[in-house]
Amino acid sequence: MSHQNFTEYFGCNVFNDAVMEERLPKDVYKRLRKTIDEGKVLDEAIADVVANAMMQWAMERGATHYTHWFQPLTGITAEKHDSFIVNKPNHKAICEFSGKALIKGEPDASSFPSGGLRATFEARGYTAWDCTSPAFLKEDKSGVTLCIPTAFCAYTGVALDKKTPLLRSVEALNTQALRVLRHLGNKSAKRVEASVGAEQEYFLVDRELCAKRLDLTFTGRTLFGAMPPKGQEMDDHYFGTLKERVAQFMKEVDEELWKLGVYAKTKHNEAAPAQHELAPIYDNVNLATDHNQLVMETMRRVAKRHNFSCLLHEKPFRGVNGSGKHNNWSVTTDKGENLLSPGKNPQENLSFLVFCCAVIQAVDEHAALLRASAANAGNDHRLGGNEAPPAIISMYFGDPITNLLKNIAKDSEQEAGVQERLDMGVATLPDLLLDDADRNRTSPFAFTGNKFEFRMVGSSASIAGPNTVLNSIVADSLSKIADRMDNMKDVKKELPSLLAEIIREHGRVIFNGNSYSKEWEEEAERRGLPNVKNSVDAYAAYISPEAIEMFGRLGVYSEQELKARYDIKLEKYVKVINIEAKSMLQMAKREILPAVISYAASLADSATKLSNAPVELPISETKALLLHVSEGVQELSKSIDALTAAEDTLSTMSRENVEACAKFCRDSICPAMDTLRKAADALEEVVDKKVWPMPTYEVLLFGE
Ligand code: ADP
Ligand code: MG
Numbered sequence: 178m179s180h181q182n183f184t185e186y187f188g189c190n191v192f193n194d195a196v197m198e199e200r201l202p203k204d205v206y207k208r209l210r211k212t213i214d215e216g217k218v219l220d221e222a223i224a225d226v227v228a229n230a231m232m233q234w235a236m237e238r239g240a241t242h243y244t245h246w247f248q249p250l251t252g253i254t255a256e257k258h259d260s261f262i263v264n265k266p267n268h269k270a271i272c273e274f275s276g277k278a279l280i281k282g283e284p285d286a287s288s289f290p291s292g293g294l295r296a297t298f299e300a301r302g303y304t305a306w307d308c309t310s311p312a313f314l315k316e317d318k319s320g321v322t323l324c325i326p327t328a329f330c331a332y333t334g335v336a337l338d339k340k341t342p343l344l345r346s347v348e349a350l351n352t353q354a355l356r357v358l359r360h361l362g363n364k365s366a367k368r369v370e371a372s373v374g375a376e377q378e379y380f381l382v383d384r385e386l387c388a389k390r391l392d393l394t395f396t397g398r399t400l401f402g403a404m405p406p407k408g409q410e411m412d413d414h415y416f417g418t419l420k421e422r423v424a425q426f427m428k429e430v431d432e433e434l435w436k437l438g439v440y441a442k443t444k445h446n447e448a449a450p451a452q453h454e455l456a457p458i459y460d461n462v463n464l465a466t467d468h469n470q471l472v473m474e475t476m477r478r479v480a481k482r483h484n485f486s487c488l489l490h491e492k493p494f495r496g497v498n499g500s501g502k503h504n505n506w507s508v509t510t511d512k513g514e515n516l517l518s519p520g521k522n523p524q525e526n527l528s529f530l531v532f533c534c535a536v537i538q539a540v541d542e543h544a545a546l547l548r549a550s551a552a553n554a555g556n557d558h559r560l561g562g563n564e565a566p567p568a569i570i571s572m573y574f575g576d577p578i579t580n581l582l583k584n585i586a587k588d589s590e591q592e593a594g595v596q597e598r599l600d601m602g603v604a605t606l607p608d609l610l611l612d613d614a615d616r617n618r619t620s621p622f623a624f625t626g627n628k629f630e631f632r633m634v635g636s637s638a639s640i641a642g643p644n645t646v647l648n649s650i651v652a653d654s655l656s657k658i659a660d661r662m663d664n665m666k667d668v669k670k671e672l673p674s675l676l677a678e679i680i681r682e683h684g685r686v687i688f689n690g691n692s693y694s695k696e697w698e699e700e701a702e703r704r705g706l707p708n709v710k711n712s713v714d715a716y717a718a719y720i721s722p723e724a725i726e727m728f729g730r731l732g733v734y735s736e737q738e739l740k741a742r743y744d745i746k747l748e749k750y751v752k753v754i755n756i757e758a759k760s761m762l763q764m765a766k767r768e769i770l771p772a773v774i775s776y777a778a779s780l781a782d783s784a785t786k787l788s789n790a791p792v793e794l795p796i797s798e799t800k801a802l803l804l805h806v807s808e809g810v811q812e813l814s815k816s817i818d819a820l821t822a823a824e825d826t827l828s829t830m831s832r833e834n835v836e837a838c839a840k841f842c843r844d845s846i847c848p849a850m851d852t853l854r855k856a857a858d859a860l861e862e863v864v865d866k867k868v869w870p871m872p873t874y875e876v877l878l879f880g881e
Pocket of ligand 1: 458
């Protein structure tokens with residue numbers, strides 16, 4: 178592999194456009210291409226031909242099985258493998274892959290969470306090929322499998338997955354964006370789509386060390402662990418010894434991803450020790466979402482080969498930077514024009530200004546939904562932690578664009594003779610830490626030249642949800658803008674005052690200062706911006722009347738689909754916290770407590786021996802340490818009991834009332850876990866490191 182030029186094998190495992198053109202009869206290729214470009218459903222008449230070509234191609238590369246690859250509401254991907262083999266009456270096996278099998282599959286995936294969307298009597302769901310995302314071959318130890326990206330729905334048409342609503346949001350965005358473009362005189366664009374590049378952060382930790390910790394094994398994060406003297410700073414010594422293994426890992430990840438047609442560009446440096454980042458080149462949002470799943474899967478698999486565990490958790494180590502996923506988002510026409518590109522004269526670039534304002538309105542009006550789209554139990558440890566964006570949604574624009582927006586708002590104010598004060602956040606806080614060079618990295622939603630970077634998304638999350646929300650809320654503003662434009666006599670003349678109105682009404686969401694600062698939290702409150710601190714509260718946005726109305730109107734989620742997602746998210750939250758609490762209790766009871774007690778006993782032994790020594794010795798320090806450790810044991814026991822009691826209460830609560838369970842987890846289990854952790858971490862700092870029963874932060878992050 179390495180001796181080859183990567184352009185030779187890039188995409189070699191993808192049934193991509195070039196392969197289709199080469200292998201399909203001309204007319205079939207043309208019809209398939211049209212289907213893909215227009216995002217339509219595949220014509221059954223050509224499906225057999227496409228399926229057969231796909232199978233031939235896959236078998237030439239060693240594939241024996243195919244799978245409908247889908248994204249259930251667990252947030253990861255699922256697949257059910259079928260072989261191409263069919264038996265014929267004369268006991269001969271032949272290979273066959275029909276158009277029907279390509280278009281539609283029926284996994285018995287009834288155990289995936291459906292939030293009550295599938296009653297048991299109609300538990301069947303089906304998968305349908307999303308031909309806008311090409312089929313690909315997955316190679317691993319079990320062989321080669323043809324993967325067909327699919328949507329997963331119930332027979333009623335209700336979406337049971339993450340892809341279906343994402344595709345619907347792509348349509349909504351396309352429809353509304355085209356309406357606006359037509360009003361602006363753009364007659365040539367046929368399609369508008371979101372482009373996304375998702376930067377992926379992750380940790381690499383030695384696999385054997387991880388295996389020695391129950392918490393990392395079961396929860397992907399450390400539930401105990403005192404900070405070493407050196408934290409955030411990169412330890413060059415450790416990095417030196419690991420560098421080569423990490424580099425080999427990255428090289429292999431890149432190669433595997435390139436074969437899958439993912440334009441991976443690895444970056445090596447991240448803030449925390451053992452933390453890294455992988456950035457792909459952006460692509461249309463549907464493909465970017467599939468690709469991000471492949472990135473996560475590939476990283477996990479390749480890590481094992483190099484004796485690493487790849488931690489995708491948002492906060493694997495307390496006190497050390499967590500991991501996120503920067504979701505870079507822009508809107509592009511089929512002619513390749515980026516509608517968020519300001520160009521040389523942004524003030525005269527009407528499409529840039531309209532789309533920019535549409536995003537401002539969207540983010541301000543639906544901040545709660547955006548926040549909810551990035552919420553999960555893991556991200557609760559990260560957002561607002563002064564290393565990741567705060568839980569308050571605001572937008573960074575930088576001075577030039579901000580000033581441009583301000584001027585638009587002002588000009589029209591003067592023209593219209595409006596006397597009201599410009600109610601735009603930036604104006605009220607001109608110099609709040611504006612000189613902080615790093616300020617734009619602190620913003621949850623930053624304009625970075627020709628795209629927006631949504632930085633709240635958690636590292637383990639699927640980007641389908643956040644982008645479904647983003648596409649939808651922007652489609653919503655565009656539809657409102659287009660409605661207004663429908664009634665304009667002279668768009669070029671009348672548009673500026675509409676834009677000014679939007680900026681005046683929604684400019685409060687713009688903040689160019691340091692979003693980590695306490696001052697911003699206070700200022701945001703004055704501006705009336707929501708500051709939602711945990712997932713349980715955040716999820717409520719999905720079932721707010723405004724969200725139900727908007728998603729329904731745009732045809733992205735029905736009310737039933739939203740309620741199901743709300744329930745599933747809460748259920749998952751409860752499961753995560755419950756598993757964490759149980760893992761903690763096991764570690765505390767069966768590992769930490771016994772170790773500390775035997776350490777106390779050895780201190781008592783030493784004290785006795787020392788006081789029996791043939792010479793008179795001062796042993797008050799030994800006794801003091803013994804006392805300290807013994808007090809620590811009391812604390813530890815007490816907090817074990819408290820967490821056990823909270824867990825007992827949770828186990829008696831009806832899971833039907835998932836809201837109550839989630840709130841109980843947040844308000845009782847999480848604080849009890851915190852107390853237990855404090856007690857154990859305090860002991861870790863005084864107990865002989867030889868007796869500590871698990872690899873410490875020092876070892877995990879900096880090596881032995
Ligand atoms: P950084 O954020 O580290 O400065 P870049 O700005 O170069 O890095 O790019 C970060 C990510 O943004 C990459 O995945 C890149 O492909 C993606 N990106 C660049 N331009 C766009 C765009 N117009 N739309 C969506 N994503 C983009
Ligand atoms: Mg970035």
